[in-house]
Every structure is written in structure tokens, then in C-alpha cells.
Amino acid sequence: xxxxxxxxxxxxxxxxxxxxxxxxxxxxxxxxxxxxxxxxxxxxxxxxxxxxxxxxxxxxxxxxxxxxxxxxxxxxxxxxxxxxxxxxxxxxxxxxxxxxxxxxxxxxxxxxxxxxxxxxxxxxxxxxxxxxxxxxxxxxxxxxxxxxxxxxxxxxxxxxxxxxxxxxxxxxxxxxxxxxxxxxxxxxxxxxxxxxxxxxxxxxxxxxxxxxxxxxxxxxxxxxxxxxxxxxxxxxxxxxxxxxxxxxxxxxxxxxxxxxxxxxxxxxxxxxxxxxxxxxxxxxxxxxxxxxxxxxxxxxxxxxxxxxxxxxxxxxxxxxxxxxxxxxxxxxxxxxxxxxxxxxxxxxxxxxxxxxxxxxxxxxxxxxxxxxxxxxxxxxxxxxxxxxxxxxxxxxxxxxxxxxxxxxxxxxxxxxxxxxxxxxxxxxxxxxxxxxxxxxxxxxxxxxxxxxxxxxxxxxxxxxxxxxxxxxxxxxxxxxxxxxxxxxxxxxxxxxxxxxxxxxxxxxxxxxxxxxxxxxxxxxxxxxxxxxxxxxxxxxxxxxxxxxxxxxxxxxxxxxxxxxxxxxxxxxxxxxxxxxxxxxxxxxxxxxxxxxxxxxxxxxx
Amino acid sequence: xxxxxxxxxxxxxxxxxxxxxxxxxxxxxxxxxxxxxxxxxxxxxxxxxxxxxxxxxxxxxxxxxxxxxxxxxxxxxxxxxxxxxxxxxxxxxxxxxxxxxxxxxxxxxxxxxxxxxxxxxxxxxxxxxxxxxxxxx
Numbered sequence: 001x002x003x004x005x006x007x008x009x010x011x012x013x014x015x016x017x018x019x020x021x022x023x024x025x026x027x028x029x030x031x032x033x034x035x036x037x038x039x040x041x042x043x044x045x046x047x048x049x050x051x052x053x054x055x056x057x058x059x060x061x062x063x064x065x066x067x068x069x070x071x072x073x074x075x076x077x078x079x080x081x082x083x084x085x086x087x088x089x090x091x092x093x094x095x096x097x098x099x100x101x102x103x104x105x106x107x108x109x110x111x112x113x114x115x116x117x118x119x120x121x122x123x124x125x126x127x128x129x130x131x132x133x134x135x136x137x138x139x140x141x142x143x144x145x146x147x148x149x150x151x152x153x154x155x156x157x158x159x160x161x162x163x164x165x166x167x168x169x170x171x172x173x174x175x176x177x178x179x180x181x182x183x184x185x186x187x188x189x190x191x192x193x194x195x196x197x198x199x200x201x202x203x204x205x206x207x208x209x210x211x212x213x214x215x216x217x218x219x220x221x222x223x224x225x226x227x228x229x230x231x232x233x234x235x236x237x238x239x240x241x242x243x244x245x246x247x248x249x250x251x252x253x254x255x256x257x258x259x260x261x262x263x264x265x266x267x268x269x270x271x272x273x274x275x276x277x278x279x280x281x282x283x284x285x286x287x288x289x290x291x292x293x294x295x296x297x298x299x300x301x302x303x304x305x306x307x308x309x310x311x312x313x314x315x316x317x318x319x320x321x322x323x324x325x326x327x328x329x330x331x332x333x334x335x336x337x338x339x340x341x342x343x344x345x346x347x348x349x350x351x352x353x354x355x356x357x358x359x360x361x362x363x364x365x366x367x368x369x370x371x372x373x374x375x376x377x378x379x380x381x382x383x384x385x386x387x388x389x390x391x392x393x394x395x396x397x398x399x400x401x402x403x404x405x406x407x408x409x410x411x412x413x414x415x416x417x418x419x420x421x422x423x424x425x426x427x428x429x430x431x432x433x434x435x436x437x438x439x440x441x442x443x444x445x446x447x448x449x450x451x452x453x454x455x456x457x458x459x460x461x462x463x464x465x466x467x468x469x470x471x472x473x474x475x476x477x478x479x480x481x482x483x484x485x486x487x488x489x490x491x492x493x494x495x496x497x498x499x500x501x502x503x504x505x506x507x508x509x510x511x512x513x514x515x516x517x518x519x520x521x522x523x524x525x526x527x528x529x530x531x532x533x534x535x536x537x538x539x540x541x542x543x544x545x546x547x548x549x550x551x552x553x554x555x556x557x558x559x560x561x562x563x564x565x566x567x568x569x570x571x572x573x574x575x576x577x578x579x580x581x582x583x584x585x586x587x588x589x590x591x592x593x594x595x596x597x598x599x600x601x602x603x604x605x
Numbered sequence: 606x607x608x609x610x611x612x613x614x615x616x617x618x619x620x621x622x623x624x625x626x627x628x629x630x631x632x633x634x635x636x637x638x639x640x641x642x643x644x645x646x647x648x649x650x651x652x653x654x655x656x657x658x659x660x661x662x663x664x665x666x667x668x669x670x671x672x673x674x675x676x677x678x679x680x681x682x683x684x685x686x687x688x689x690x691x692x693x694x695x696x697x698x699x700x701x702x703x704x705x706x707x708x709x710x711x712x713x714x715x716x717x718x719x720x721x722x723x724x725x726x727x728x729x730x731x732x733x734x735x736x737x738x739x740x741x742x
Contacts, residue, residue: 390672397677398679575712
């Protein structure tokens with residue numbers, strides 16, 4: 001996928017204009033830089049990974065530019081993912097704004113709209129968050145970019161770690177704020193719009209999942225099933241139209257099998273499925289992956305991970321990114337994946353990520369509560385309560401009580417910092433900071449008046465933004481189930497329609513019953529990588545000790561050395577499963593800091 | 606026979622057996638050590654074998670009945686309680702399946718389930734296969 005750099009400045013400021021000029025000169029030295037907009041106070045250019053002189057970009061009538069892959073909501077294909085010409089767009093009449101853009105397009109993009117004749121520029125980041133929009137200010141110039149390496153290449157980044165951000169990351173690695181791991185670098189959040197004009201800078205969300213929930217409710221199971229299947233098939237088909245070769249990560253679970261069925265229907269010319277498995281049975285889902293692949297006659301490549309005792313030290317990803325993320329600890333599988341992508345001429349990696357979050361994978365008492373919320377004591381409340389009890393393993397009576405409490409009396413679901421398990425490795429000071437810092441998200445504030453199940457679904461949706469934080473620079477990452485039309489549809493289907501009959505994800509099972517093997521439709525268990533990671537850490541305890549006890553997190557008072565040392569023993573690792581994820585987050589954070597301390601300039605463009 | 610909530614009044618026998626079983630399991634786990642709770646199961650099975658108790662009722666139907674009634678007991682699902690309660694329930698109809706205990710490492714985990722021959726009666730095979738059985742009662 002292409003990346004971009006945009007500059008916005010006040011043309012009346014001499015200092016800003018001069019500095020912007022300097023930055024434009026520096027940008028011209030970048031390989032395959034194509035200017036798209038070059039105005040008196042706004043400059044936008046695209047940069048391609050592969051050095052080819054064209055990029056994914058859509059010019060809009062009236063002076064807008066969408067950087068990335070976009071599709072029209074009305075299904076018309078004429079202007080989707082058009083290759084741009086290097087000429088600037090017409091800027092006569094804006095005729096559009098960020099909210100309209102989101103209403104008309106979906107995909108992976110950041111949109112720029114310049115209102116002609118004014119200094120008003122609007123920037124919008126697509127609600128999935130697949131395309132980053134990082135920001136920094138220098139000498140009166142606002143610099144927006146998708147890849148932190150370009151910021152380094154421009155020579156405007158003074159690396160300074162945001163330690164409070166890291167403290168929160170150690171507790172909860174998926175939280176979504178406008179901060180990054182670097183001081184002075186912020187980000188536009190998915191679905192957010194930045195408006196820069198003579199009057200100043202405004203930020204607001206131009207897409208809100210709570211509004212989508214309120215707009216329509218699909219109570220009919222049959223209608224929801226038909227719409228869901230059609231919508232997923234159309235979104236997968238739209239994505240496949242961008243690529244001639246696709247690698248699909250087929251876990252063997254329901255969601256990845258559904259995406260495979262749609263890829264098969266879309267008749268992708270060059271489709272390869274890859275299944276990662278760990279020798280322990282918990283992470284070995286090959287039986288199901290084979291069943292799904294053979295059902296549609298797709299090629300399956302099975303990739304073992306953890307079969308060779310690779311040292312952890314060689315598995316830390318050193319690619320520089322703006323914020324610590326699920327930094328790559330599966331290097332052996334990732335390098336195999338990269339080789340496969342390269343040798344087979346594939347351009348994108350697809351997956352079934354997001355299905356669990358959107359289609360009611362986990363059981364929750366809020367399912368019955370939502371039914372009571374919408375229908376009161378009428379109809380089949382007792383049936384839904386009984387089904388929810390079966391799904392959650394709770395008693396009928398406790399679910400009924402919850403249905404009355406949250407559904408009839410409409411008590412609000414609490415979702416605060418108690419959702420985050422405070423890491424046992426943190427110092428008292430770091431804990432205190434995390435407990436008091438605002439981790440909540442504006443989408444959740446707006447969702448407080450919705451049924452609890454929808455509130456939790458929106459919290460899950462925010463979590464999915466983390467799937468795009470670990471970049472793969474050798475291929476596009478596409479999670480088709482997180483396409484905006486699918487997200488919006490799932491938000492409009494009540495939880496008791498998504499999971500009926502006491503079965504999790506019942507609606508999507510039903511919708512694709514004829515397209516995937518029955519063994520997978522009936523499957524409710526899930527694979528896990530916990531055993532693999534635990535073994536990995538135990539095998540590398542000495543390295544982990546040195547990394548964490550002598551590391552930056554401990555030196556800056558985030559990690560408590562005594563507590564950390566106390567848990568870094570095989571007996572503790574085996575008997576306390578809750579330690580694994582805090583330790584992995586700490587390792588990821590150290591690896592991220594290390595990637596910046598090494599020599600980021602070498603990696604820059 | 607297909608059991609549905611609407612059909613429950615006709616299955617009074619199952620309901621009575623169910624509530625006796627879950628109460629019995631609750632009391633055993635409350636007042637007996639696990640060793641003694643297991644011993645009561647072993648002793649009953651041995652004595653049933655000696656006296657030649659005949660099973661009555663289809664096992665699958667009984668398990669379905671238990672599963673249907675289970676949410677109506679106030680206790681949350683726990684493998685230890687649920688397995689013992691199912692064993693108590695099936696014993697009332699002359700069925701004596703095995704109570705299997707398993708463990709796993711990386712990280713440590715323990716689980717138990719009810720199994721008859723190759724059939725896991727109250728869990729998903731895929732979920733229990735990650736545990737190594739250490740005791741079958």
C-alpha cells in the first residue's frame with residue numbers, strides 16, 4: 001500500500017512557509033515521490049514501497065483526494081482504486097466534507113479535502129484504521145504521514161519516548177488514544193476528522209458506531225442472515241478485485257473459513273492458504289484447515305512454528321513504528337510467510353480477523369438483557385434467557401436477573417479501567433498513573449445509552465484497530481470481515497439474533513452453512529497460541545531476565561525489578577498463566593524501544 | 606423423545622432426578638474432600654457392578670435432559686461440579702461412565718469431564734484433547 005506525507009501551514013507566516021519549502025525540497029529527494037496537491041499552504045505527496053511511479057489514490061470531483069484502497073458504497077466500480085495521474089485535482093468546488101466521504105466510500109484510506117478559495121483543509125481517517133495518520137508540528141508546519149520512517153527521513157523527529165503511553169501499553173496493549181509511543185507525535189483516530197482553517201484546528205468523529213446502531217435494527221433472523229452473507233461476499237469480492245494473488249491465513253476456525261468460501265466464490269486467480277500450527281495440540285488446527293481448504297479445492301501450505309528452538313533474541317522485530325504493538329514475536333512463521341508471498345507473486349494477506357469481535361463469539365449475559373431492552377417481557381424472553389444461560393454457563397436465574405437489571409431497568413454497563421488487568425510487573429507509581437489516566441474512547445461515551453451488548457460490541461470494535469498496528473511492508477494486510485459495510489451491518493443486528501439457540505456466532509454459521517464444511521459449522525472450540533508463547537519464554541528465561549531487568553522499562557521506573565525477577569522462573573511461568581501476556585507486552589515494549597535506540601535513520605527512506 | 610422446555614412437565618422423573626443429583630453433588634463438594642467425593646463414586650460403581658444394576662433409559666437422552674435442565678440450577682458452570690452432578694444423575698438411571706481428570710502444562714491447567722468409552726458426554730472433544738488424563742474414576 002502507498003504511503004503519504006502531507007504538509008499544512010499558514011502561508012502568512014514566513015517561518016512556516018520557509019520551513020514547508022525546506023521539507024518539500026527534502027521530500028523531492030525521496031524515491032518515487034509523486035506530488036498530488038501543491039498549493040500555497042497545503043502539500044500532499046505519495047510515496048510507494050516498491051518504487052513504481054504510481055500509487056493507490058482516488059481523486060474526487062471537487063477537490064478531494066483519498067489515499068489508499070477505496071470502494072464506493074453504491075457499488076459503482078468506475079472510480080474505485082483508480083490509479084492517479086500526477087496532475088493536481090480540480091479544486092473548484094469542494095462539494096464534499098469528511099462526513100460525506102465516509103458516507104460514500106469505504107476501504108483503507110485517509111482522505112484530504114481542500115475547500116477551494118479558503119484555507120480550510122479536512123483530513124479524515126477511515127473508521128477501520130488500516131491506514132495510519134500520524135501527525136507532528138514543526139516550526140508552524142503540520143506534518144501528516146502514514147509511515148514514521150518518512151518523518152525520520154525528513155529529519156524532523158527528535159526521538160523521545162512517551163513513557164506514560166508505555167505504562168498503559170503494559171496493562172492493555174489494544175487501547176486506542178490519539179497518543180503514540182513518541183512524544184510530539186500524535187495520531188488521528190480511526191473515524192476521526194481533523195479540520196484546519198483560519199479559525200484554528202478542530203477534531204471530531206465523523207463516524208460513530210453508536211449512531212449506526214441507532215439508525216436501524218434488523219430483528220428478522222432470515223433477513224439478517226441473507227444481508228450478512230451478501231454483504232460479506234460483496235466486500236471480499238471488492239477486495240479481491242485489487243489483487244491478482246492473495247495469501248489467506250486459514251486458521252481452521254469459523255471466520256477464516258467463511259472468508260475462504262467468499263474468496264473461492266470471487267474466483268481469485270492465485271489463491272494460497274497458509275495454516276500456522278504449533279506442535280502442542282492446542283495450537284494445531286490443521287484438521288479443520290485441511291477440511292476447509294479441500295471443501296473449496298484451495299491450496300493449503302502448512303507452516304510449523306516453534307518446531308526449531310529459535311532464540312527469542314532473534315525473533316524481536318526491529319522495524320520502527322510509532323507505537324508499540326503486537327511486535328512480531330513469531331518471526332519464524334513471518335519470514336516463512338514473507339518468502340511464500342514473494343515466491344508466489346502474492347500482493348495481499350487476508351484473514352478472518354474481526355469475526356469474533358463482531359458476530360458475538362463470546363457468551364454474555366447482555367444478550368438476554370438486550371432482548372429485554374428491546375422487547376420487555378413480551379415474546380420469547382424466557383427462551384432467550386435460557387439460551388443465554390446455556391451459552392454463558394450461568395444459571396437461568398442469574399441471567400434473568402441481569403435481563404431485568406440491564407434490560408428492563410436499563411442500568412448502564414460499567415466499562416472502566418477495571419477491564420484492564422493491571423500488570424503485576426508494574427511499579428506502584430506506574431500503576432497509580434494507569435489507574436487514573438483516561439483510557440476510555442469517545443465511541444464508548446456515545447454508546448452508554450445503548451443496550452449493554454451493543455456497548456460491548458463497540459468496545460470489541462475498538463480492539464480490532466490493533467490488528468492493523470503491526471505493519472507488513474511486503475504485502476497489504478486485509479481483514480475483510482472488518483470492512484465498514486460488514487461492521488455497520490453487524491452493529492445493526494441485535495446480539496440475540498447474532499447468537500441464537502445458545503450457540504455463539506449462530507447467525508454467521510447459518511448464513512454460510514452450505515459454503516463451509518459441517519465440521520467447522522459445528523465447531524465451537526478455538527485454537528490458542530498460549531502454550532507456544534509460554535514454552536518460548538521458558539526456553540529463553542535468561543534472555544528475558546536480561547532484557548527486562550536491565551532494560552529501559554525498569555530503568556525508567558515502569559517495571560518493578562523485584563516483582564519481575566520473582567516471576568521469571570519456570571515454576572511461576574507454568575503455575576501462573578496470567579503472567580504470560582504482561583511479560584509478552586513488556587518484551588514487545590522493550591523491543592520497540594530498542595528499535596528506536598538502534599539506528600532509526602538507517603531504516604528511513 | 607425430544608425434550609423441549611415445553612415438554613418438561615412430562616419429564617418430571619428427570620427433573621426430580623436432576624435436582625437430587627445437583628444437590629447431592631453440591632453437598633459432596635461442600636462437605637467432603639475431593640478424595641472422599643471420588644471414593645463415593647468409586648464405591649457406588651463397584652457395588653452396582655457387583656449387584657448387576659441394569660441401565661434404564663437411553664444415555665444420550667439422559668445427557669440431553671441433564672443439559673436442558675442444567676441452567677435451572679443456580680450454580681455457575683464449573684467442570685468439577687458439573688461432572689459430578691452428571692455422574693450422580695446418570696447413576697440414578699443405572700449408567701456409570703468414567704469421571705476423567707486431566708492436566709496440561711505451558712501453562713498449567715486442570716480440567717475434568719465425563720466420558721463413556723470414546724465418547725465425551727459433557728464437553729467438546731477438541732477442548733478436552735489438550736489435557737493429559739491422570740485419573741479416570
